[in-house]
Amino acid sequence: MSKVFPRFSRRRAVQGAAAGVVAVGLLLWWLLPLGEKPPTGTIVFSTGTPRGVYQEYGERLRTELGRDMPGLTVKLLNSAGSQENVQRVADGKADFTIAAADAVETYEAQDRSGAGRLRGVARLYDDYLQLIVPRDSAITSVAGLRHKRVAIGLADSGVRLIANRVLRAAHIDPRKDITPSSDGIDTGPARLAQGRIDAFFWSGGLPTKGLVELAQRTGFKFVPIGGDIVTRLHAEGGAARYYRATSIPESAYPSVQHGSTVPTIAVSNVLMTRTDMDPRLTEWLTRTVIKSRDDIGAHVHSAQLVDLRTAVYTDPLPLQEGARRYYRSVKP
Numbered sequence: 477m478s479k480v481f482p483r484f485s486r487r488r489a490v491q492g493a494a495a496g497v498v499a500v501g502l503l504l505w506w507l508l509p510l511g512e513k514p515p516t517g518t519i520v521f522s523t524g525t526p527r528g529v530y531q532e533y534g535e536r537l538r539t540e541l542g543r544d545m546p547g548l549t550v551k552l553l554n555s556a557g558s559q560e561n562v563q564r565v566a567d568g569k570a571d572f573t574i575a576a577a578d579a580v581e582t583y584e585a586q587d588r589s590g591a592g593r594l595r596g597v598a599r600l601y602d603d604y605l606q607l608i609v610p611r612d613s614a615i616t617s618v619a620g621l622r623h624k625r626v627a628i629g630l631a632d633s634g635v636r637l638i639a640n641r642v643l644r645a646a647h648i649d650p651r652k653d654i655t656p657s658s659d660g661i662d663t664g665p666a667r668l669a670q671g672r673i674d675a676f677f678w679s680g681g682l683p684t685k686g687l688v689e690l691a692q693r694t695g696f697k698f699v700p701i702g703g704d705i706v707t708r709l710h711a712e713g714g715a716a717r718y719y720r721a722t723s724i725p726e727s728a729y730p731s732v733q734h735g736s737t738v739p740t741i742a743v744s745n746v747l748m749t750r751t752d753m754d755p756r757l758t759e760w761l762t763r764t765v766i767k768s769r770d771d772i773g774a775h776v777h778s779a780q781l782v783d784l785r786t787a788v789y790t791d792p793l794p795l796q797e798g799a800r801r802y803y804r805s806v807k808p
Contacts, residue, residue, distance in 0.1 A: 515757040516547030522561045522570035523552050525630065525660040527686035530557070530574050533600075533776050540768040545760060556660070558634030559583070562748075566590030571753055572761070576603050576634040576679070576743045581715040581792045593750045596790025597758060597799045598765050601681050601778040602742040604724055605638055607699040608687065609675045610668060615699055618646040627659035627667065627676030635660065638743065639677035641716065642701060645708040665690035675699065679743070681778025682728040691732050698724065698738040706741055718743050718792075746790050751797075758798025766802075 521538065524530025531554060538550040553570060555561050558579035564570035566583065567590055584591045609615045615624065621643070628643075628650060629635025636658075640650045650656055659667055664676035665686050678684065690696055709716040723737035747765060749758060766784050773780035788795070788803045795803070 514545040514547060515754065515760055516545070517754075517757070518549040518551065519571040519757070520551045520553060520569070522555045522564045522573040524555055524557050524561070524574075525633075526554065526662045527665075527684070527689075528557075528661045529681035529684055529776060529778055530555075530561075532685065533574065533681075533772065533779060536772040536775055536779070537765065537768070540764050540771060541761065544764045548757075556630035556632040557636075559637060560632035562594070563588075563632070565748060565750060566594055568750070572597070572747065572749050574600060574745050574747055576638075576745055577718040577792060578715040578743050579634045579637055580746060580748070581718060582637065584792060585714060590750075593752065594793055595749055595751055595753075595796035595799075596793035597747040597749055597762055597796055598782070598787040599789050599791075600745045600747055600765075600787075601781040602722075602744050603634070603679045604682055604722070604728075605642065605701060605741045605743075606678045606680070606684075606687065606724065607675060607701060607740075608664075608668065608678065608690075608696050609699055610671075611695045611697050613674065613697065615675060617699060618642060618701060618705060619648070620699070621646075621675055622648055622653050623655075624674040625655045625657065625672070627657045627664045627673050628654075629677060629679075630658050630660045633660060634743075635677055635679045637715075638679050638719070638741070641709060641712075642677075642705055642741070645705045645712075661686040668696065669694045681745075681776070682724065683777060687729060691729050696732060698732070698740075700739040701741055702739055709741075746793060748790070748793055749796050753796060753798070755796070755798035755801060758796050759802045760798075762799045762802040 521534050523534035534552050541550055558575040561573035561575045562579055562583045565573050628639040643650045657673055659676055661678050667673045668676055703721045706721040709719050719741045722742045723739050726733050726735050726737050769779055769782045
């Protein structure tokens, strides 16, 4: 049986085409301002340790910024992690960076140099605290780390900050009750596989390349970090209010987790800059961060969680003027 399709008038066809053109135009305006020359110059972006998510995200973002702002040079600097990143932006040694909210809050609470100039650009994704031990380890809780050789992250890292707090919440003095080492995700996996440490802490997006590679080589297992630890941390107040109880999803490291989730702690990451950064450049950068989510997320899984609806919440930092302009421009 033949189907009879409705006949459209010429006027309705023209109206439909016009509406389509407007829709496409609005989409293009949201993605990239039409008729506006892209900002140029040079910025410094502080990332993180090799094999970590900060570094990989920074590299991918630099590529995306190069597409939108071909006249902008983005220099990447490796760092120990969140604490050093906050310091670099505050001191003017870097222009943009990513840092965990607890590290930002700690820096501000200590009223350190340049703290008042720090501003938020976007909330990105959550870091998950991951406590890793060999597959045959007898350690089953944070309390079981007593008298063990434990890597607690580099001195200026966000890992060191949260690892020390978690240890103290488990009634372990990081200076006396363990043999600490300053390994990050770049050296910790290899030292664990070699038997030179008994455990190491890592705080980062899921999955982290360094742990994926360790799972492929020798395997490992996670030590759960229970809700009682979070309760004790919250009782401390201050920066600990940014920690939330959660679980590492079973899909993060399938060959290690075997379909099971792992109780742990998460803390949000903030893309940040300073008050004196050019608002126009910051507005363009913010737009690129939001629109490149899927492209970056195809390589950095954590980036898939960047969302326009939550990016605006950069607590504990107020928004930088350029970022505020962007979010106002796309507000429904």
